[in-house]
Amino acid sequence: MNFRTWLGGIVIAVLLLGCAASEQSLATQGDWYQIGYRDGIAGHQQRSYQSLHKLGAVQIANYDEGYNDGVTQYCNPDFAYQIGLSGQYYDGVCAGTPAGNQFRMEWQRGWDQYTSH
Structure with missing residues (x-):
């Protein structure tokens, strides 16, 4: 080391x-x-x-x-893409919130880009 x-x-x-x-x-x-x-x-x-x-x-x-x-x-969907793109795993805490589905989609978009590298 x-x-x-x-x-x-x-x-x-x-x-x-x-x-x-x-x-x-x-x-x-x-x-x-x-x-x-x-x-x-x-x-x-x-x-x-x-x-x-x-x-x-x-x-x-x-x-x-x-x-x-x-x-x-x-759970602000405006930041969800960046959260996914940074590699932070989403644990489902936004499910059931008003913007939960939009958050999940934006996070997934960032996560997909993160994992494709």
Whole structure:
């Protein structure tokens, strides 16, 4: 393993730990809205109460509100093509939303171009 590979691995590990610590910090502060928002805006599936409870005394209503706000922004079809083109897998979180079908089609168009390279 060369130095650049080793250093790159260290940098990625530090960034991942920073994200985890940040999430734990938000839970400790009781900012469940922000945890939900981050999950939604990233296009992740909504977490279960049990998985959230592992972070602390979950306030599920605040998490749900943040998650819904994040998903609303994520599901904007104007950005779906870029999300697919960047190689981000779509996990179906926009299904059932007003722009869900349009989002899926635009994401698929970008994903097809991403995977054809």
